[in-house]
Amino acid sequence: NAGVTQxxxxxxxxxxxxxxxxxxxxxxxxYMYWYRQDPGMGLRLIHYxxxxxxxxxxxxxxxYNVSRLKKQNxxxxxxxxxPSQTSVYFCASSPRQGNEQFFxxxxxxxxL
Amino acid sequence: QQQVKQSPQSLIVQKGGISIINCxxxxxxxxYFPWYQQFPGKGPALLIAIRPDVSEKKEGRxxxxxxxxxxxxxxxxxxxxxxxxxxxxxxxxxxxxxxLIFGKGxxxxxxS
Numbered sequence: 180n181a182g183v184t185q186x187x188x189x190x191x192x193x194x195x196x197x198x199x200x201x202x203x204x205x206x207x208x209x210y211m212y213w214y215r216q217d218p219g220m221g222l223r224l225i226h227y228x229x230x231x232x233x234x235x236x237x238x239x240x241x242x243y244n245v246s247r248l249k250k251q252n253x254x255x256x257x258x259x260x261x262p263s264q265t266s267v268y269f270c271a272s273s274p275r276q277g278n279e280q281f282f283x284x285x286x287x288x289x290x291l
Numbered sequence: 292q293q294q295v296k297q298s299p300q301s302l303i304v305q306k307g308g309i310s311i312i313n314c315x316x317x318x319x320x321x322x323y324f325p326w327y328q329q330f331p332g333k334g335p336a337l338l339i340a341i342r343p344d345v346s347e348k349k350e351g352r353x354x355x356x357x358x359x360x361x362x363x364x365x366x367x368x369x370x371x372x373x374x375x376x377x378x379x380x381x382x383x384x385x386x387x388x389x390x391l392i393f394g395k396g397x398x399x400x401x402x403s
Binding site: 183210212219220221222223224227237269271278279280281282283284285 | 297300323325327332333334335336337340380390391393394395396
């Protein structure tokens with residue numbers, strides 16, 4: 180099992196450009212999450228999904244959109260990137276609420 | 292606003308010493324308290340977790356102490372080793388909640 184995988188690993192964008200981050204899990208987990216990690220800020224939840232076809236906002240959803248068309252995939256989109264979105268993005272999945280979350284290796288995004 | 296407050300922000304311990312990281316929470320509905328370990332360039336990984344029906348949980352050199360009345364929990368690393376040098380995050384959630392609420396992290400450095 181690969182667990183949780185994320186693509187790409189690194190990306191540099193110019194302000195105003197768009198991109199999609201892909202998260203895939205092969206553990207048949209219902210729940211999936213997108214976090215961003217910034218120095219001294221811990222992990223902050225952007226959006227999450229409790230099952231295929233569902234999405235919900237987390238703590239810092241502005242400027243991001245998500246989709247969960249297939250159970251194993253959770254996409255994070257930036258429609259018009261801003262320097263404030265420079266961060267490391269982590270995807271995670273869990274079998275159900277209140278249980279261990281399994282994290283991917285992260286995507287380091289720089290917006291110039 | 293649900294919060295988990297973590298301290299200290301950084302910690303330096305000598306090899307063989309005891310590392311102690313503390314967290315405090317506000318929401319009495321929280322019922323799951325995990326600790327995650329993160330090495331540079333990697334995603335967080337679950338280290339140990341506790342539920343409020345017990346006051347202590349031990350796994351090898353790692354122990355969680357939980358004080359429900361004080362709304363505090365802590366991670367103790369006995370016989371700290373250089374390989375334990377990492378960032379540690381406490382977190383909390385409940386079955387009816389959205390996702391894990393993370394502390395801001397503690398960077399542990401174990402000197403040899």
